[in-house]
Every structure is written in C-alpha cells, then in structure tokens.
Amino acid sequence: MRRASLDPRRWPLAFKAPALVAAFMLIVSIVMTNAVLSRLRETQERQLAAMSTIYLNGLASALIPHVLREDIWEVFDIIERGASLEGGFGRARIVVVDNKGETLAASDPRQVPVLSRQSGRDRHFQGDALLTVDSEKARAFARRPLVYQDRGIGEIYVDYDISHLLRERGDVLRTLIATNAAIALLLAAFGYWIIRRMLGPLGTLSRHLDLSVSGPVQSIPSNEIAGSTREFRRLFVRFNAMADAVNEREAIAKELANEERLASLGRLASGMAHEINNPLGGLFNAIDTLKRHGEKPSVRATSLNLIERGLKGIRDVVRSTLAAYRADRDPRHLASADLDDLRLLVGPEITRRALALDWQNLLDGELPIEATAFRQVALNLLLNAIQVSPSGAAVIFISAIEGECLLLEVHDQGPGFSPEARAVLAGESNRPAPIGEGTGLGLWVTRRLLQDMGGHAVIATSPLGGAVVSVRIPVGAREELRDVA
Amino acid sequence: MVVGASRLTGSIDQRWKPSRRALLAGATASVVLSGGARAGQPFRFGSTPVFLTSDLQLLEALQHYLTIAMGVEVQLVLKRTYQEITSQLLSGLLDAAWICGFPFVAYRRELDLVAVPIWRGKPSYQSYLLVSADREAADIADLRGDIHAFSDPDSNSGYLVTRALLAERASKPQDFFKRTFFTYGHRNVVRAVAAGLAQSGSVDGYVWEVLTETEPELTRQTKVAWRSDWMGFPPIATSAGNAASEAIGRLRRALIDMPTEQTGRSVLSLLRLDGFATGDPALFDGIASRVELVRAFG
Structure with a gap:
C-alpha cells in the first residue's frame, strides 16, 4: 500500500474487497435512487393529473352558466372560493377567459385584471397538453376548455403550487442517500472485518516465512493450525512438512560442510607432514655431521645454519596451520600475510602436481574483512584450481584492492566449471553440487561464506585457457557487524 | 331590503325555510286572493341578502321576534334580487318586504310604506x-x-x-x-x-x-x-291594497316596538339600527328625482 498505493492492483485485499462492496453499493444505490425517484415522479404527476381533471371538471360545471352570461361576479365568486385547495397544494391561481381570450375573472384580479389579455397564457403548454409541470418554478399548469353544446365558450387556466411534491421528492432522495450510504458503510466495514479474518492465516504464513530468512524455518504451532479453516489447515500442515524438510537439509548441509572442512584439513595435514618431513632428513644429516665433525667451526656453523633453516621451515608451516585453524572464535582483520600463509599451505600440493603457481598478493596491511572466512574462500578456490589443473599447468593467484572492493582472482588451465558448479558458486542454485565430485561441497561452502561477507563470485574464461573465478568483497561492508562481534 | 346570508343563500333563488305547503299556499293565494286576508296562512316577509356572515343568526332572531310580536307565524322569504322581491310583493306572493327606495319610488302607486328604519338617529342613508x-x-x-x-x-x-x-x-x-x-x-x-x-x-x-x-x-x-x-333608508313596504290590513298593522306595531323587547333589541343591534319609524313617503323624494333624471336622460 505504501509506494504502490496509486495502482489499484497492488492495494491490499482487505481494503480492495470492502472498497469493491462500497462501489457496488454506490452503483446499486444510484440505479435504485433513479428508479425510485422516476417512479415517484410518475406517480405524483399521475395523481396530479387526476386531481387536476377532477378539480377542473367540478370548476367547469359550476362556471359554465356564468361564463355563458359573462357574469363576472359569479365567476369570480366561484373561483375565489375554489382557489383554496386541500392536500398541500396551497392556493391555486385560476384565470377564466371567454372565447375571445379576454379575462372574465381571476382568483387574483390585481395580477390578472378583468378583460385583460395574457399573451403568454399558453406558453406553458405544448400542443394540446392540458397539464405541464415546471419543477424549477415548483408549479403545475393546467387548462381546461369550457364547452357548452359543442361550442367553446372559454377556458380555465389554473396553476398549482407543487412545492410540497418537490419537497417530498427531496425527502425521498435524502432518505435514499442516507440509507444507502449507511448500508454501504456497514457492508464495507463488515467486508473489511471478514476479509481480515479470512486472510489472517496468510499473515501467519508470511510471518513464518519472514522468520525463515534469518534463521531456521519455524513450524506453525498446532493451536494456530487447529483454529484455522480447512483450506488453511492443509496449507499449514504442508508448510510445516516443508519446514521440517528444509531444517533437516540445512542440518545435513552443515554437517557436510564440516566434514568437507575436515577432509580438506586432512589433505592439508598430509601435505604439512610432507612439508615437515622434507627438512627432517636434512636436519638429521646435520645432527649426524655435528656429532662427527662438531669440533670444526666451519662444519658446525654450516650444520647449525642448516638446522636453523629446517626448523624455521617447520615453524612456518606450523604457524600458518595454527593461523588457519585458530578459527572462528577469534575473528580478526585480514592481513596481507594471511594470504601469503596460504601459499605455504598449498605449496606441497603444487609441488606434488608439478604446477607453476604465480602468486601476486598486492594487498598491503590490514583490511576490515574477516580473515578466517576470506582465507577459507581463497584456500577453497586455490585447491579447486589445483585439483582441476593438469600436470605442469599454471595457476595464477591475484589479490588486490579494486575501488571499494577486495578483488581475488584465481586462474587455472582446467577444463572449466560444470554448469552445476557454476550455478552453485555464482549463487544461482541453492543446492550443493552432487556429492562425490569432491569440489561441489567446497564451492557451496565458499558461496555461503561469500554471502556472509556480502561478496559475490563471477566465473569467466581465463586468458590462460581455463577458468577464472573473480571474487569481489566490499571493503568495510561487514565492519559494523565485526565491531559488534 | 334586509339582511341575508350571503354565504348561505348568496346566489340562488332560495326560500328561507321553504316548504312545499308554503309554496303551494303562496301560489294559490296569489291567484285567489288579492289582499292579505289569508287566515291560517303564515305571514310572508321578503328580503334580499344584505351583508354579514351572521345573517343566519339575524334571520332567526328576526323571524322569532316577528312571530312573537305579531302573534302569527312569520315566514321569511329570501330572494337574490330586488326585482324578485318587488314582483312577488306586487303580485301578492309576499305580504310585506324590506325593499329598496328605488323600487318603492318606481312602484309608488302599487306600494305603501309600512315602516322606515332609523340609522344613527335618522331614517336616511347615503x-x-x-x-x-x-x-x-x-x-x-x-x-x-x-x-x-x-x-x-x-x-x-x-x-x-x-x-x-x-x-x-x-x-x-x-x-x-x-x-x-x-x-x-x-x-x-x-x-x-x-x-x-x-x-x-x-x-x-x-x-x-x-x-x-x-x-x-x-x-x-x-x-x-x-x-x-342623504336619502330615505330602504323601507319596509307592502302592496297598496294590503296596507290597511290587520296583519300589516301588527307588523308595523312590531317593528316600531322592536327596541322595547329583548329579542327585538338583539335584532336591532345585529343590524346596527336604532329602531323603526312610521315614516313619510316624502323621505324618498330625492330618489324619485333621480328616477326622473334617469328616465329623462333615457
């Protein structure tokens, strides 16, 4: 209703239905009022015509002998006494003219003097009409020829005050409007109430759906289900079934993600063991040399140097592993060194598969980005690139600041992403890729981490021939949340 | 002239309390008798409507008074025009009538004066x-x-x-x-x-x-x-042949005695008259001269 309030199609049902009822009532009442008023007008005019005929017939029979004799006084006496009408008509204005059109007498002789000729007498009548109603002047005009022995001897003109008839019409109109407005309002209010009541369960449903965005989907309580209509009860039951399924899947996905993390950890552990194992042989050799030729300063210095370098290598490996898995309990800002650690972590895998890693870490200092999550994303993408690359191929890692974003690019020379994997990573699919392909779950986890950081991934073709995954994460977007955490 | 219910009898020839018997009697009397010697018949007094919404009350009172004062039943006969009253008086259908000075002068020889009303102290009006x-x-x-x-x-x-x-x-x-x-x-x-x-x-x-x-x-x-x-007030007249009759004498007496009796006084007060006098035909000379003038002019 807020922004789209001008478009009736977007109005809420709870408003639209009562408005429709009111509009419908309006149309009905207009039609009805017209019908009633026109019937009332017809009835009034019919009654007026009947009344007028009876009245004029009576008047004519009394007047004819006097009109014949042109007895002004008697004509006046009759019409003066006949001018007062019953039934709200007030005083009629009567004029009696002779066959020459001269006034014999009028009920108000000052207005219509004796012997005067009123040119406009017939202007109210069309053709042979004997009665016309002038609603504007609130008067009805009637005439009746005076005929004696088939000879016209004069005419009676009467105009009646019909304001009481018009008043009656006005009263009826007002009553109709008031009644119809009251009915329309009542119906609209009732419609609003009933629609609100009927749509109540939809509100429940929508509330539960809203909740599911920020957390697990919550089932609709059974008492609310029991209190709703049959259609909504079925809907609620299905919703609850769906909620259960979604929650279950969510749990499974979480578990899988953990397992995937452990699996990659396993791979890393074996790589690390290898990394530690490599200098170990050299170290033992150096210790042997020290034992045997330790007295020679040159030999001792060389051996100690060797041992130190070997231990340093081991220390680096252990440190970076610790850094990687010190994990979520300690969120901190991303430092350029965090990424360089990754290089160490994947080093053994690169060597094992005889790949060339082009490492371009262009970051400098700290960035307000969650280090652990970003390292996991970068590691997953690197591992994925390493996995798909054929032996001897090149992998390029680029990290840099691009505008307001942290840009991360991983190039490979692999066969490219499958549509499913692409959909998972680019966020078009909510489902993890089929399990068993190894990378599917890793990509899905990457997607979720990216979402958390407010970033997104784009897959394109790399100049190397394989695929390039470009990740952009807005810098500072999560800062607020981080500070709170 | 007198007194009439303009609303009641306003336009039409109508007798005051008409009865078939009276009509028949009157018609017969006019043929058979020429005078007022109609023993057992009501005394017929004619008039035209003059004014007043209270004419009905006035007529009742007048009839009541005359009946008592004359000792005979008096019947009031109302006509629309002086002409009807005059002709009925001349033809003997009426015993006496309140007519206008003009017919009295016009038929001076056929009519005789019974009494003249006194209004504001004078037997005359304008x-x-x-x-x-x-x-x-x-x-x-x-x-x-x-x-x-x-x-x-x-x-x-x-x-x-x-x-x-x-x-x-x-x-x-x-x-x-x-x-x-x-x-x-x-x-x-x-x-x-x-x-x-x-x-x-x-x-x-x-x-x-x-x-x-x-x-x-x-x-x-x-x-x-x-x-x-000032001219002679419309008089009460009778036909000349009837003038000496006992009934006319009684009528004159009753009219002149009107102020002395309760009903008579209420009649006079309704008419706003002081009473009646015997009257002198010379009162109507002014009217007679007008009649002459009109006749001379044609």
Whole structure:
C-alpha cells in the first residue's frame, strides 16, 4: 500500500474487497435512487393529473352558466372560493377567459385584471397538453376548455403550487442517500472485518516465512493450525512438512560442510607432514655431521645454519596451520600475510602436481574483512584450481584492492566449471553440487561464506585457457557487524 | 331590503325555510286572493341578502321576534334580487318586504310604506362610490374607464345614484365605464373592489359602515371616494291594497316596538339600527328625482 498505493492492483485485499462492496453499493444505490425517484415522479404527476381533471371538471360545471352570461361576479365568486385547495397544494391561481381570450375573472384580479389579455397564457403548454409541470418554478399548469353544446365558450387556466411534491421528492432522495450510504458503510466495514479474518492465516504464513530468512524455518504451532479453516489447515500442515524438510537439509548441509572442512584439513595435514618431513632428513644429516665433525667451526656453523633453516621451515608451516585453524572464535582483520600463509599451505600440493603457481598478493596491511572466512574462500578456490589443473599447468593467484572492493582472482588451465558448479558458486542454485565430485561441497561452502561477507563470485574464461573465478568483497561492508562481534 | 346570508343563500333563488305547503299556499293565494286576508296562512316577509356572515343568526332572531310580536307565524322569504322581491310583493306572493327606495319610488302607486328604519338617529342613508384603499379618487370623473361593480339594477344606492350622477353629466354607465357588472349584494361590491376585481363600486353607505365594524379587514382594503346626499333608508313596504290590513298593522306595531323587547333589541343591534319609524313617503323624494333624471336622460 505504501509506494504502490496509486495502482489499484497492488492495494491490499482487505481494503480492495470492502472498497469493491462500497462501489457496488454506490452503483446499486444510484440505479435504485433513479428508479425510485422516476417512479415517484410518475406517480405524483399521475395523481396530479387526476386531481387536476377532477378539480377542473367540478370548476367547469359550476362556471359554465356564468361564463355563458359573462357574469363576472359569479365567476369570480366561484373561483375565489375554489382557489383554496386541500392536500398541500396551497392556493391555486385560476384565470377564466371567454372565447375571445379576454379575462372574465381571476382568483387574483390585481395580477390578472378583468378583460385583460395574457399573451403568454399558453406558453406553458405544448400542443394540446392540458397539464405541464415546471419543477424549477415548483408549479403545475393546467387548462381546461369550457364547452357548452359543442361550442367553446372559454377556458380555465389554473396553476398549482407543487412545492410540497418537490419537497417530498427531496425527502425521498435524502432518505435514499442516507440509507444507502449507511448500508454501504456497514457492508464495507463488515467486508473489511471478514476479509481480515479470512486472510489472517496468510499473515501467519508470511510471518513464518519472514522468520525463515534469518534463521531456521519455524513450524506453525498446532493451536494456530487447529483454529484455522480447512483450506488453511492443509496449507499449514504442508508448510510445516516443508519446514521440517528444509531444517533437516540445512542440518545435513552443515554437517557436510564440516566434514568437507575436515577432509580438506586432512589433505592439508598430509601435505604439512610432507612439508615437515622434507627438512627432517636434512636436519638429521646435520645432527649426524655435528656429532662427527662438531669440533670444526666451519662444519658446525654450516650444520647449525642448516638446522636453523629446517626448523624455521617447520615453524612456518606450523604457524600458518595454527593461523588457519585458530578459527572462528577469534575473528580478526585480514592481513596481507594471511594470504601469503596460504601459499605455504598449498605449496606441497603444487609441488606434488608439478604446477607453476604465480602468486601476486598486492594487498598491503590490514583490511576490515574477516580473515578466517576470506582465507577459507581463497584456500577453497586455490585447491579447486589445483585439483582441476593438469600436470605442469599454471595457476595464477591475484589479490588486490579494486575501488571499494577486495578483488581475488584465481586462474587455472582446467577444463572449466560444470554448469552445476557454476550455478552453485555464482549463487544461482541453492543446492550443493552432487556429492562425490569432491569440489561441489567446497564451492557451496565458499558461496555461503561469500554471502556472509556480502561478496559475490563471477566465473569467466581465463586468458590462460581455463577458468577464472573473480571474487569481489566490499571493503568495510561487514565492519559494523565485526565491531559488534 | 334586509339582511341575508350571503354565504348561505348568496346566489340562488332560495326560500328561507321553504316548504312545499308554503309554496303551494303562496301560489294559490296569489291567484285567489288579492289582499292579505289569508287566515291560517303564515305571514310572508321578503328580503334580499344584505351583508354579514351572521345573517343566519339575524334571520332567526328576526323571524322569532316577528312571530312573537305579531302573534302569527312569520315566514321569511329570501330572494337574490330586488326585482324578485318587488314582483312577488306586487303580485301578492309576499305580504310585506324590506325593499329598496328605488323600487318603492318606481312602484309608488302599487306600494305603501309600512315602516322606515332609523340609522344613527335618522331614517336616511347615503350611497358611496368605493375605490381600493391605495387609489386617489374624489369624484366620479376620476373613475372613468374603470371596471365598475354595481350591486343590483333595482338598488338605489348600488345603481341608481351612480347612474343619475352620470346622467347629470350626460353619460351612461356603459359608456363611462369600461365594463360594469352586478354582484347582487352590497357586501359583494365591497369584496369585488377589495380584491381588485372591480376598480370601483357603488355601494350602500349603511352596509359599508356596518362592515367597517364587523369585517374591518375587508373594508380596510377599500376607501370611500364620494358620498351622496342623504336619502330615505330602504323601507319596509307592502302592496297598496294590503296596507290597511290587520296583519300589516301588527307588523308595523312590531317593528316600531322592536327596541322595547329583548329579542327585538338583539335584532336591532345585529343590524346596527336604532329602531323603526312610521315614516313619510316624502323621505324618498330625492330618489324619485333621480328616477326622473334617469328616465329623462333615457
């Protein structure tokens, strides 16, 4: 209703239905009022015509002998006494003219003097009409020829005050409007109430759906289900079934993600063991040399140097592993060194598969980005690139600041992403890729981490021939949340 | 002339309390008898409606008084016009009648005076020319071209006086006025002028004065433009042959004694009259001279 309030199609049902009822009532009442008023007008005019005929017939029979004799006084006496009408008509204005059109007498002789000729007498009548109603002047005009022995001897003109008839019409109109407005309002209010009541369960449903965005989907309580209509009860039951399924899947996905993390950890552990194992042989050799030729300063210095370098290598490996898995309990800002650690972590895998890693870490200092999550994303993408690359191929890692974003690019020379994997990573699919392909779950986890950081991934073709995954994460977007955490 | 219920009997020939017996009796009497010696028959007293919404009450009181005072049953006969009353009086259908001075003078030889009413201490009255209250007029010359209401062609004040006035100016009503009509009642003349149906009217001054008391809202819409000189008040007359009869003597006595009796006084107060006097036919000389004038002019 807020922004789209001008478009009736977007109005809420709870408003639209009562408005429709009111509009419908309006149309009905207009039609009805017209019908009633026109019937009332017809009835009034019919009654007026009947009344007028009876009245004029009576008047004519009394007047004819006097009109014949042109007895002004008697004509006046009759019409003066006949001018007062019953039934709200007030005083009629009567004029009696002779066959020459001269006034014999009028009920108000000052207005219509004796012997005067009123040119406009017939202007109210069309053709042979004997009665016309002038609603504007609130008067009805009637005439009746005076005929004696088939000879016209004069005419009676009467105009009646019909304001009481018009008043009656006005009263009826007002009553109709008031009644119809009251009915329309009542119906609209009732419609609003009933629609609100009927749509109540939809509100429940929508509330539960809203909740599911920020957390697990919550089932609709059974008492609310029991209190709703049959259609909504079925809907609620299905919703609850769906909620259960979604929650279950969510749990499974979480578990899988953990397992995937452990699996990659396993791979890393074996790589690390290898990394530690490599200098170990050299170290033992150096210790042997020290034992045997330790007295020679040159030999001792060389051996100690060797041992130190070997231990340093081991220390680096252990440190970076610790850094990687010190994990979520300690969120901190991303430092350029965090990424360089990754290089160490994947080093053994690169060597094992005889790949060339082009490492371009262009970051400098700290960035307000969650280090652990970003390292996991970068590691997953690197591992994925390493996995798909054929032996001897090149992998390029680029990290840099691009505008307001942290840009991360991983190039490979692999066969490219499958549509499913692409959909998972680019966020078009909510489902993890089929399990068993190894990378599917890793990509899905990457997607979720990216979402958390407010970033997104784009897959394109790399100049190397394989695929390039470009990740952009807005810098500072999560800062607020981080500070709170 | 007298007294009539203009609303009750306003326009139509109608007897006061008519009965078939009385009609038959009257008709027979007129043929068989020429005088008033109709033993056992009611005394028939004729009149025309004059004014007043209280005519019914007045007539009842008058009939009641006359019946008691004369000791015979009195029947009041109301006619619309003086002509009807006069002709019935002349033909003997009526024993006596309150007529106008004009027919009395016109049929002077056939009629005899019974009594003359006393109004404001005099047996005389005036004729008025009425116009509507908002009009300026002081003379009949101002009324030229009017639509004019007369009372009755046999009325002195309601016709003859105005006609004589015009005759003095060598004119006739039909020429002087745009149109004239008769209302057959002085009160109707006042109504016609008040309503604007007529622009002026000739009316009995006595009736107009009484109406100013009883219906001031009616007379307020009119005003008197001209007053005639004083003339003999419309008398109670009988046919000359009947004048000496005992019944007429009793009628005269009853009329003259009216102020002495309770019912009689209430009748007089309704009529706003002081009483009745024997009267002198010379009272009507002024009317007679007008009749002469009109006859001479043609």
